[in-house]
Amino acid sequence: MDLQAARIALALALPFLGALGIWLSGRTPNRREAVTLSAAIALLLTVLSLLPAVLAGERPAWTFGELVPGLAIAFRVEPLGMIFALVAALLWPINSLYSIGYLRGNAEKHQTRFYIFFALALFATMGIAFADNLITLFIFYEFLTFSTYPLVTHKGNEAARTAGRVYLGILITTSIGLLLPAIIWTWSLTGTTQFREGGILGGYLDGPLLGLLLCLFMFGIGKAALMPIHRWLPAAMVAPTPVSALLHAVAVVKSGVFTVVKVLLYTFGIETLQGQSAADWLLYIASFTIVVASIVALRQDNLKRRLAYSTISQLSYVILAAAILAPLSLVGAALHIAAHACGKITLFFAAGAIHTAAHKTQVSQLRGIGWRMPWTMGAFAIGSLSMIGVPPAAGFLSKWYMLVGAFEMQQFLAVAVIILSTLLNAAYFVPIVFSAFSTPRPDDAATHGEAPLPMVIALCTTAALTLLLFLFPRIPLQLAEQMVGYAP
Amino acid sequence: MIANNLPALLVVLPLLGAPLCLLFGRSRLAWLIATLIGWLGLAISVALLLRVRDGSVLHYAFGGWAAPWGIEYVVDPLAAFVLVTVSLIGALVLPYAWRSIEREIEPEQQALFFPLLLLCLAGLLGIVITGDAFNLFVFLEISSLSAYALISLGRDRRALMASYQYLIMGTIGATFLIIGVGLLYSLTGTLNMADIAERILPLTAKNTLRTAYAFITVGLALKLAMFPLHLWLPNAYAYAPSAVSAFLVATATKVALYAMIRFIYSVFGVEFTVAQMHEDWLLIPFAAAGVLIASIVAVFQHDIKRMLAYSSVAQISYMLLGIGMFSVAGLTASLIHFLNHALIKGALFFALGAVFYRIASTDIDAMAGIARQMPWTMAAFVLGGLSLMGVPPTVGFISKWYLILAAIDKGWWLLVMLVLASSLISVIYIWRVIEAAYFKERPAAAPSVREAPLALLIPTWLLVAANLYFGVDAAHTAGLAGEIAVRLMETP
Known part of the structure; x- marks a missing residue:
């Protein structure tokens, strides 16, 4: 096992060992939180240590073992996985800081269980990011579902149980x-499930059958929340806000779209899909999801639900960008995974901060709150800008690449959808910011200030990241370009 | 000397151990002897498997009488594989039983438990190892009779009725089998299975042979609880003591299934069973119906043991599907599930037995909120349940993978959908238990209970660990199953 392989193993082991450490130190909260934070920071350093090699064009790999003859549990760090792993590893320590503030501020029960399953979810996320074949990815994908179930149902009441069932x-x-038969079908056709540049299905399938397999994959990856299988995402909003923030803005949903892009790129292959009319439907369904989810978001008064529908719409941006099948739009898709993660986690953090400090959950209650919580609402404004796709926020960059790619492929439907949804995004985010900074109602007797300090630090950090990603996009951009085969 | 007589020792040890245990009555010594024999059996089975791992076949002439006259024991890789499965479960059930039967069997009957279990084990191992058709019937009766008695030990009075029901159905099955074997003897003049296989080749057009075949398959189908001949099974497993349920669910029906594979593939041969008897037309529709219907019925059960019993009918149908495909892939899937299902259901029934030990019930309402008081037991149940659903990285996933692969290879998409649908239904019935145990409050009148004793937890968690281990490292089991499948398809 060489050094690079050891780093991959370490990146997987750290969250797992973290979970173990949290369990063992469950009786002393301070030590428990210290374990969480140190595991998170150690993971970030490990993932960062893999970065130079990947940027230099290397593809570190590690095989854990063989499940059955021919089916290996294997990992390989390619550029897209690197982006995803970086995003998750970067946001975990920040999120942990936030969680500490949130859980203590709201006096939540079962905090040890919360941290354990959180770390396990990160373990699964790392496995998904580095998976070298469909089977490894599937294993961690399922692990992620089950390890997040106790987080979604954390409150343990009837509402949480119902939401858990939907989830x-x-x-x-x-x-x-759907996904499992798709994977087995692929294996039965090609004798491999490995992710390879250019795809593995070329020459094996075409016409309606290819469309069917694509359908199995795209709807099988339920975490990508394509309509009509998006219902789990709003349902999962009963979870405590840190869960919604990291898992339903970053780890879980991004695992979905990450898998979508990975399957399109490395299982089907862009060239196999180009010119296959049976694959066109993906573009339409993604467009439909973007527009409809935005319209639904517009009508939500509950802040977290509005954010949830906004997430559904933003996830389909990534799918749309990948379905355009142009190299530039794929770069946009990869960047959007990072950009949306930073922006949306900021928004969720802000929603949680409002809930903790002011005990408010509805959009209509937020008038004038910006004057009491300037940092929170300032960060919220930056997150909103990123969602809409306005400079100087990261969302602008990814949207730019998507649009350029769409023009290149003359996909004017996609162009129209992106522009329309930009307007819709503005329509449901700008009013929140405006009313937050308008004069409070005269009968408003609120006396609260900002949320606990760890939460404010966390949300300001992610807001800053959203801006920094716009100003210094070199590393993710390089990785994304490598992914579609541009010379670095 | 001992090394040469291992095949005989495997059966003789528990057979002699049974009366020995009876002598010691309810004392701890009886339990010790039984456990020792159980572990020796496992060691012998593993030794035999290692010896035939290269594909060779061990022949052992019982009492020194050569094959056509005497009884021959034959250990080929398939037999060794099943022997290891059966004796593994036996070796885990015996230590588990000591504490478990304390609460589940009337004190004056406890002395019967270990002798009966050893007899049953001897019978099951004998069925697997023998190469003689009549001897197979004898062992089948030994195992069945002791199983009827074991089930009737349950405290619930309904156990008697369940046992009686099983006795009637089982006896019909055994009678059918012996009629079939008799017909074969009249036709070929031999009872040695390898000889029969050779001599029936020119006789395939004879109606007597077809009649024999029909009697044997239907008789075994009754014994292995093939849908719709499964009616005896849910009651028997629900009312038997937990240790008995765990033992029987993981071994008894499996061994009948093994006998079916033997007769279909080795004795009658694929050529005859498929081309002339159209066995696939019989197996696939009934198994498919069994997979779906038994799964659905399981969802509506209040008693969790009964629920798992119905789930077993569905799981047996999975194996029948694989056998009915008559392809290497299908047979591989079937054989892998053979071991895997034993591990899954063993773990689940062990966990339920631990619950029963504390709250004296396995009703879903009685189990409400139990997870907070028995976290380790319920965690084992959850992991076993995940394995049953086929979630990676558990053995259930490996089974599902091979079964679906085999169905896709055949191009049977409907079957693929059916298998997937049934695993989704299994999510529903397992999750009912998890929601009850984790989310509901303990009933107000229920006394507070402690975690189950270690004597129950350790065997349970050993099986759970096996579920996970063979789910990650399935190369050996899958490789072995694949080799056996190739051999079985090759035999004429």
Whole structure:
């Protein structure tokens, strides 16, 4: 096992060992939180240490073992996985800081269980990011579903149980009912499930059958929340906000779209899909999801639900960008995974901060709150800009690449959808910011200030990241370009 | 000397151990002897498997009488594989039983438990190892009779009725089998299975042979609880003591299934069973119906043991599907599930037995909120349940993978959908238990209970660990199953 392989193993082992450490130190909260933070920071350093090699064109790999003859549990760090792993590893320490503030501020129960499953979810995320074949990816994909179930149902009441049923029901039905047969079909056709540049299905399938397999994959990856299998995402919003923030803005949903892009690029292959009319539907369904989810978001008064529908719409941006099948739009897709993660986690952090400090959950209650919580609402404004795609926020960059790619392929439908949804995004985010900074109602007797300090630090950091990603996009851009085969 | 007589020792040890245990009554010594024999059996089985791992076949003439006259024991890789499965479960059930039967069997009957279990084990191992058709019937009766008695030990009075029901159905099955074997003897003049296989080749057009075949398959189908001949099974497993349920669910039906594979593939041969008897037309529709219907019925059960019993009918149908495909891939899937299902259901029934030990019930309402008081037991149940659903990285996933692969290879998409649908239904019935145990409050009248004793937890968690281990490292089991499948398809 060489050094690079050891780093991959370490990146997987750290969250797992972290979970173990949290369990063992569960009786002393301070030590427990210290374990969480140190595991998170150690993971970030490990992932960063892999970066130079990947940028230099290397592809570190590690094989854990063989499941059955011919099916290996293997990992390989390619540029897209690197971006995803970086995003998750970067946001975990920040999120942990936030969680500490949130859980203590709201006096939540079962905090040890919360941190354990959180770390396990990160373990699964790392496995997904580095997976070298479909089977490894599937294993960690399922692990992620089950390890997040106790987080979604954290409150343990009737509402949480119902939401947990929807969450598990949809994710398991799609993954076992559609994704698994798709993977086995692929294996039965090609004798491999490895992710290879250019895809593995070329020459094996075409016409309607290819469309069917694509359908199995795209709807099987329920975490990507394509309509009509998006219902689990709003349902999961009963979870405590840190869960919604990291898992439903970063780890879980991004695992979905990451898998989508990976399957399109490395299982089907762009060239196999180009010119296949049976694959066109993906573009339409993604467009439909973007527009409809935005319209639904517009009508939500609950802040977290509005953010949830916004996430559904933003996820389909990534799918749309990949479905355009142009190299530049694929760069946009990869960048959007990072950009949306930073922006959306900021928004969720802000929503949680408002809930903790002011105990407010509805958009209509937020008038004038910006004057009491300037840092929170300032960060919220930056996050909103990124969602809309306005400079100087990271969302602008990814949208730019998507648009250029769409023009290149003359996909004017996609262009129209992106522009329309930009307007819709503005329509449901700008009013929140405006009313937050308008004069409070005269009968407003609120006396609260900002949320606890760790939360404010966390949300300001992610807001800053959103801006920095716009100003210094060199590393993710290089990785994304490598992914589509541009010379670095 | 001992090394040469291992095949005989495997059966003789528990057979002699049974009366010995009876002598010691309820004392701890009886348990010690039984456990020792169980572990020796496992060691012998593993030794035999290692010896035939290269594909060779061990022939052992019992009492020194050569094959056509005497009884021959034959250990080929398939037999060794099943022997290891059966004796592994036996070796885990015996230590588990000591504490478990304390609460589940009336004190004056406890002395019967270990002798009966050893007899049953001897019978099951004998069925697997023998190469003689009549001897197979004898062992089948030994195992069945002791199983009827074991089930009737349950405290619930309904156990008697369940046992009686099983006795009637099982006896019909055994009678059918012996009629079939008798017909074969009249036709070929031999009872040695290898000889029969050779001599029936020119006789395939004879109606007597077809009649014999029909009697044997239907008789075995009754014994292995093939849908719709499964009616005896849910009651028997629900009302038997937990240790008995765990043992029987993981071994008894499996061994009948093994006998079916033997007769279909080795004795009658694929050529005859498929081309002339159209066995696939019989197996596939009934198995498919069994997979779906038994899974659905399981969802509506209140008693979790009963629920798992119905789930077993569905899982047996999985194996029948694989056998009915008559392809290497299908047979491989079937054989892998053979071991895997034993591990899954063993773990689940062990966990339920631990719950029963504390709250004296396995009703879903009685189990409400139990996870907070018995976290380790319920965690084992959850992991076993995940394995049953086929979630990676558990053995259940490996089974599902091979079964679906085999169905896709055949191009049977409907079957693929059916298998997937049934695993989704299994999510529903397992999750009912998890929601009850983790989310509901303990009933107000229920006394507070402690975690189950270690004597129950350790065997349970050993099986859970096996579920995970063979789920990650399935190369050996899958490789072995694949080799056996190739051999079986090759035999004429």
